[in-house]
Amino acid sequence: MKVDFVTELHETFENTPGRGRVPVWSSKASSVTLHIVDEGEARQLEMERYGNWWVSPEELADGVRYSYSIDGGDPVPDPRALRRPDGVHAASMTWTPPARSTYDAGSQLGKVFYELHIGTFTEDGTLDSAIEKLDHLVDLGVDVVEVMPVSAFPGEFGWGYDGVSLYATQETYGGPDAFRRFVDAAHDRGLAVCLDLVLNH
Numbered sequence: 159m160k161v162d163f164v165t166e167l168h169e170t171f172e173n174t175p176g177r178g179r180v181p182v183w184s185s186k187a188s189s190v191t192l193h194i195v196d197e198g199e200a201r202q203l204e205m206e207r208y209g210n211w212w213v214s215p216e217e218l219a220d221g222v223r224y225s226y227s228i229d230g231g232d233p234v235p236d237p238r239a240l241r242r243p244d245g246v247h248a249a250s251m252t253w254t255p256p257a258r259s260t261y262d263a264g265s266q267l268g269k270v271f272y273e274l275h276i277g278t279f280t281e282d283g284t285l286d287s288a289i290e291k292l293d294h295l296v297d298l299g300v301d302v303v304e305v306m307p308v309s310a311f312p313g314e315f316g317w318g319y320d321g322v323s324l325y326a327t328q329e330t331y332g333g334p335d336a337f338r339r340f341v342d343a344a345h346d347r348g349l350a351v352c353l354d355l356v357l358n359h
Contacts, residue, residue, distance in 0.1 A: 178214075178217045178218065178252075179213040179214040179215075179216070179217060179218070180192065180213070180214050180218060180224055180236060180250075180252065181211050181212065181213045182205075182211070182212050182213075182226055182236060182237075182238070183210055183211055183212075184210060184212060184228065185210045187212065187228050187229055188229055189204065189205075189228075189229055189230070190204075190205040190207075190212040190226055190227070190228055190229075191203070191204055191205065191226070191227040191230075192204075192205050192214050192224055192225075192226060193224060193225045193226070193227060193233045193249070194218065194222060194223070194224050195222070195223040195224070195249065196218075196219070196222045196223075203215055203216070205226075212226075218252045219252065220252050220253060220254050221251060221252065221253075222251065222252045223243075223244075223249040223250065223251050224236065224249060224250055224251070224252065225249045225250060233249070235247065235248065235249060235250045235323070236250040237323065238325050239251065239323060239325060239326055240252075240253045240255070240325050240326055240334060241253040241326055241327075241329075241333060241334060242310045242323050242326045242329065243329050243333070244329075245310075245312070245313075245329075246310050246311065246312050246322040246323050246326075247312070250326075253334060255334070255338075256338060259342065259345070261345045261350070263302070263350030266301075266302060266350070269301035269302050269350075270298075270299055270300050270301045270302070271300070271301070271302045271303075271304050271352075272295055272298070272300040272302070272303055272304065273304045273306060273354075274288070274303050274304065274305055274306065275306045275317065275318070276288055276305065276306070276308060276328075276331045277315060277316070277317075277318075277330075277331065279291065283315075283330070283331070284330075284331055284332045284336065285308075285331050285332040285336035285337055285339065285340040286332055286336050286339065286340070288340060289339065289340055289343040292343055292344055292347050292349060293347065295349065296347050296348070296349065300349065301349065301350060302349065302350040302351070302352055303344055303349050303350070303351050303352075304351075304352050304353075304354060305340075305351060305352070305353050305354065306318050306354050307319060307321055307353075307354050307355065307356050308327050308328050308331055308337060308353070309321030309322070309323060309324045309325075309326065309327070309328065309355075309356065310322060310323035310326040310327065310328050310329065311328060314330045315330075318354070318356065319356050321356055324355075324357065
């Protein structure tokens with residue numbers, strides 16, 4: 159069973175970061191404690207080791223805040239969490255991505271790109287408010303919306319090039335559910351979406 163889980167961790171979408179057993183990788187830790195806050199109740203679980211992966215002994219439901227304590231140290235957030243609702247230095251939150259939708263944008267050669275910063279594109283600076291302006295981009299003749307980085311960063315405002323939690327969408331923009339709504343709305347209008355990623359600064 160242990161080998162099967164480690165294999166699935168690498169090979170299946172069901173074990174993406176932030177889901178279920180909230181895996182974390184550490185080759186040097188001698189113990190990892192999972193701190194959980196679920197519906198106001200705080201508890202701790204000792205994580206199980208599988209090679210260099212540490213996993214929760216039980217599945218966590220969506221919307222559960224959690225953090226790790228390595229070798230008895232202070233709790234730290236999950237570096238691969240899909241949600242950071244209270245900022246990049248606070249606890250992470252489990253979130254299950256919805257089923258993937260498909261969109262064939264075809265070749266991008268000769269297409270018109272529009273680089274868009276979510277925080278300054280509208281007065282509200284959110285993904286949902288940006289949806290309301292997508293028709294304007296269509297009228298301009300835009301084919302592809304290039305979204306500047308939306309990875310979670312410290313504070314409320316930024317260009318996105320100081321992302322701390324690369325898997326999580328900035329919560330002040332609306333979080334991952336809002337990003338999904340934005341992408342779906344763009345596709346509904348025939349707009350492709352590409353994302354500016356900052357993976358190594």
